[in-house]
Amino acid sequence: MYQFNYGYELLELTKKFNKPISEIVMLAEQERTGEDLEVIFEKMKKNLQVMREAINKGLNEDIKSVSGLSGGDAKKLYARIVIGNTLSCETMAKAAASALAVTEVNASMGRIVAAPTAGSSGVIPGALITVARKFGKNEDDMTKALFTASGIGIIIAKNATLAGAEGGCQAEVGSASAMAAGALVELMGGTPEQCLTAAAFAIMNLLGLVCDPVAGLVEIPCEKRNALGALNAMICADFAIAGMDSVIPFDEVVETMYRVGKAIPSALRETAEGGLAKTPTAMRLKKEIFEKEKRGD
Amino acid sequence: MREFSVFDIMGPIMIGPSSSHTAGAARLAKIARKIADDEIKEVEFILYESFARTYKGHGTDRALLAGILGFDPDDERLPRSFEIAKELGLKFKFTESDKEAPHPNTVRMIIKTSDGKTYDILGCSVGGGNVLLKEINGIEVEFTGEYETLITTHIDKPGIVAAVTKVLADCNINIAFMRVYRHAKGDKAIMVIESDQPIPERAKEVIKNIDGILNAIILNPV
Numbered sequence: 001m002y003q004f005n006y007g008y009e010l011l012e013l014t015k016k017f018n019k020p021i022s023e024i025v026m027l028a029e030q031e032r033t034g035e036d037l038e039v040i041f042e043k044m045k046k047n048l049q050v051m052r053e054a055i056n057k058g059l060n061e062d063i064k065s066v067s068g069l070s071g072g073d074a075k076k077l078y079a080r081i082v083i084g085n086t087l088s089c090e091t092m093a094k095a096a097a098s099a100l101a102v103t104e105v106n107a108s109m110g111r112i113v114a115a116p117t118a119g120s121s122g123v124i125p126g127a128l129i130t131v132a133r134k135f136g137k138n139e140d141d142m143t144k145a146l147f148t149a150s151g152i153g154i155i156i157a158k159n160a161t162l163a164g165a166e167g168g169c170q171a172e173v174g175s176a177s178a179m180a181a182g183a184l185v186e187l188m189g190g191t192p193e194q195c196l197t198a199a200a201f202a203i204m205n206l207l208g209l210v211c212d213p214v215a216g217l218v219e220i221p222c223e224k225r226n227a228l229g230a231l232n233a234m235i236c237a238d239f240a241i242a243g244m245d246s247v248i249p250f251d252e253v254v255e256t257m258y259r260v261g262k263a264i265p266s267a268l269r270e271t272a273e274g275g276l277a278k279t280p281t282a283m284r285l286k287k288e289i290f291e292k293e294k295r296g297d
Numbered sequence: 298m299r300e301f302s303v304f305d306i307m308g309p310i311m312i313g314p315s316s317s318h319t320a321g322a323a324r325l326a327k328i329a330r331k332i333a334d335d336e337i338k339e340v341e342f343i344l345y346e347s348f349a350r351t352y353k354g355h356g357t358d359r360a361l362l363a364g365i366l367g368f369d370p371d372d373e374r375l376p377r378s379f380e381i382a383k384e385l386g387l388k389f390k391f392t393e394s395d396k397e398a399p400h401p402n403t404v405r406m407i408i409k410t411s412d413g414k415t416y417d418i419l420g421c422s423v424g425g426g427n428v429l430l431k432e433i434n435g436i437e438v439e440f441t442g443e444y445e446t447l448i449t450t451h452i453d454k455p456g457i458v459a460a461v462t463k464v465l466a467d468c469n470i471n472i473a474f475m476r477v478y479r480h481a482k483g484d485k486a487i488m489v490i491e492s493d494q495p496i497p498e499r500a501k502e503v504i505k506n507i508d509g510i511l512n513a514i515i516l517n518p519v
Contacts, residue, residue, distance in 0.1 A: 005298050029303050043304065050310050066314065067354040106313030109356045109376040114426075116306050118316050124307075146307055153306035158298050162306075163424070179306075217354045218314045289354055 002028040005158055007196045007250040010151060014192040021182070021192050022144040025151035044150075045143045047113045051102065051125035054112050058101020065107035067289050070219040074101035088231075091134050095234060096227035099126025103223040116153045116162045116175055119218040122226030123176035124149055124183065127233040131184055145187040149179035152199050159251070160258035164211035165270040167261030169222075173229040174206035174257060180233035181240070190241045196250040198233075198240035203253045205232050208260055210268035212275025215286040221276055309426055310371040317402055318348070318355035321422030323375060324519050325404060326364025328430060328442045329418045331516045335410040339388040340365050343405040345398035348422075358391050361404060365389070370426065399431055436478050436487045444473055444491035446516040447501070452509045453479045453486040460507045461488065470494045485511070 002017075002024055004010040013024045029040050057063070059078045064071040077097040080086045086093035099122035106112045112121040124146070132142045153162065156175045161167040181198035185191075190198075206229070214220040240246075246253070267274030276282055311320040330337060342361050344352055352358050356376065363378035365387070374381060382389055394405075400421035408416040419432035430440050433448070440446055447465075451457050458477060465472060471493045479486035496515050504513045 025303060032300065033302065040303075044307065047307055047310065066356045109312050109314065109319070109359070111310065111371055111373055112313050113308055113310050114316055114320075115308075117425075118311065118313050118320075121313070147303060150303035150307045154301045154303070157301050157306060165424075215354060216351055290350070 002031050004028065004151075004155070007155055007254070010155065011192055011196065020144075020148070020186055021151050021195055022147040022186055025147040025154075028151075041143060044146050045139065047115075047146060048139065048143055050111055050113050051115070052129060054102045054105045054110060054121075055098045055125055055129060057110060058105045059097060063104045063108045063110075065104070065217070065219055066109055067107075067215065067217050067219065069215065069217060069285065069289070070107055070223060071104050073223070074098075074104050091130060092231055092234065095126045095130040095230045098130055099123055099226040099230040100223055102126065103218075103226045107217070107219045107223070115149075116157070116179070117164070117172050119164060119222050120172040120176035120226060120229065122223070123173060123229035123233065124180045126227065126230035127180040128183055128187070130230075131234065132187060135188065137187055141187055145183035148186040148195060149183035152179045152182045152196070155251075156254055156257070159254050161261060167258065168264045168269050169209040169211040169225060170203070170206050170257055171261055172211065173222075173225045174203050174209055176226075177206060177229035177233045177236070178202040180230065181236040184233060184237035185240050188237065188241060190237075194240040197244070197246045198236045200246035200248065200250040200253040201236035201239050201244075202232055203257050204246065204248070205236065207257060208264070210264060210275050211270045212268055212277045213270065213272055214277050214282040215289050216272035216277070217289075220282075311426065312360070312371060312373065312375045315355045316426040317422045317424050318351065318357045319360045320370035320426040321402065321424075321428050322348075322357045322360040322404065323364040323368065323370040324426065324442065325420040325422060325428045325430075326361045326406060327367060327369070327519050328364075328420070328428070328516060329406045329408060329416070330365050330367055331519070332418060332433060332448065332514060333408045333410050333414075333416045334514050335412055335414065337365060337387060337408055338411050339409040341390045341392060341407040343392045343394050343407070345394050345396060345403040345405075347401040348404055349393040349395070352391070361406075362389055365406070365408070400429070403431075433487055436480055436485065438478050438487055438489055439476070440474075440489045440491060442516060442519040444493075444518060445495050447488075447490040447492065447496050447504070447513065448516065449488045449504060449513045450511040451486055451488065452511070453483050454509055457507065457509050458488065461490070461504055461510075464500050464503050464507075465490070465492065465496070468497060468500045470496055470500070
């Protein structure tokens with residue numbers, strides 16, 4: 001009764017039952033699994049807690065990735081925010097720092113929520129928790145927004161892909177950004193249509209983004225792209241709430257993302273054989289890490 | 298169209314950095330620990346292809362050892378598994394192989410238990426934290442660890458499958474998937490049964506006593 005494969009089906013359900021996306025997604029989950037709504041809700045709340053813990057850890061502790069390639073940048077940005085010196089406004093800078101924080105925690109073998117993947121785990125917490133804090137939203141509001149995000153993610157997973165190896169970074173950070181954008185719109189009281197419009201804008205803005213991780217590790221440029229994905233989600237949510245139209249409907253944008261992903265050469269789909277991964281510096285870093293592995297340091 | 302749970306999309310909660318190279322590795326080793334079904338004294342991990350090339354950058358080595366210690370992929374002790382294993386007196390070793398493997402992310406785990414048995418288990422991490430077990434003690438198998446799984450070792454002879462499935466039927470357990478694997482006719486064989494319901498311990502004990510059954514273990518979903 002509540003199942004959906006496409007954005008237009010999800011919107012029809014929200015109209016038919018006069019409920020926001022988050023509730024339709026929860027009911028669909030209940031219908032599929034037979035679990036109590038409360039249990040499903042609490043499980044999602046746990047995800048939110050892990051996201052918040054990761055942000056706090058990344059902003060306040062000295063993080064170093066396992067490879068030594070990255071870490072500590074979230075803390076650096078946070079220090080600028082504290083003294084009020086960032087060029088972006090405080091909300092934007094905080095969202096960026098929070099997204100960075102989660103991805104740095106991920107690279108340092110800390111605990112995160114794959115949202116939808118480990119490589120894009122910073123986008124949703126960065127955008128959602130920062131915006132929720134600014135507007136005084138509570139734990140339940142944020143948990144609901146995570147269901148909205150999941151509903152959008154389910155549609156993308158069904159009709160395109162969430163894997164960088166298949167669709168490039170647009171499939172990971174792009175999808176996460178679309179999920180976050182829709183979640184923000186619902187959090188701020190927007191309509192279901194506006195949620196999907198924001199998600200469509202988010203993918204359109206990141207269409208074609210390649211996956212080219214230095215040394216094959218989810219660090220450079222992935223961490224900074226997570227910050228970009230979080231900010232993109234906020235801008236796109238603003239677009240939709242302001243009443244802008246994406247012109248190309250969400251479902252067609254998702255299909256486009258899949259088609260573009262197929263057209264991206266394999267060297268730019270997580271194989272670390274193209275893009276930034278192929279630069280002289282990246283090759284040197286890869287060799288250094290690789291040799292360290294051989295020596296067993 | 299494939300069905301997804303919201304928690305396939307928003308989740309799992311895991312220790313980073315990689316669902317295939319970290320979370321999947323921990324799950325593989327945790328399944329291996331359950332197959333060994335006894336105190337583990339020593340383990341050697343033989344790493345193939347992508348696992349062999351990138352295991353340190355992804356913390357695959359620590360994740361594998363954490364799984365052998367019984368930790369889940371979201372256990373925050375995972376990065377300290379080397380230290381914890383040393384404290385417990387568990388010996389471990391990592392060997393890089395340049396041989397080909399069934400999948401880019403493949404590991405062979407050679408486990409020695411305190412009762413003197415050796416287990417040789419091959420598995421692959423196939424993406425998103427999902428895994429496939431491919432070999433147990435030289436016998437080819439294939440299962441995911443996502444279901445309640447009963448694994449028997451037995452002598453390949455008539456009647457064994459019927460006897461085992463009768464025990465399960467008597468416990469009102471529905472079999473989701475089932476396969477039998479063997480070295481050679483009349484030799485040692487392995488049966489893997491994945492079920493929709495939890496398999497009670499008493500069923501395992503009854504199965505162990507069936508003539509021709511050498512061992513039976515139950516893996517809860519990992």
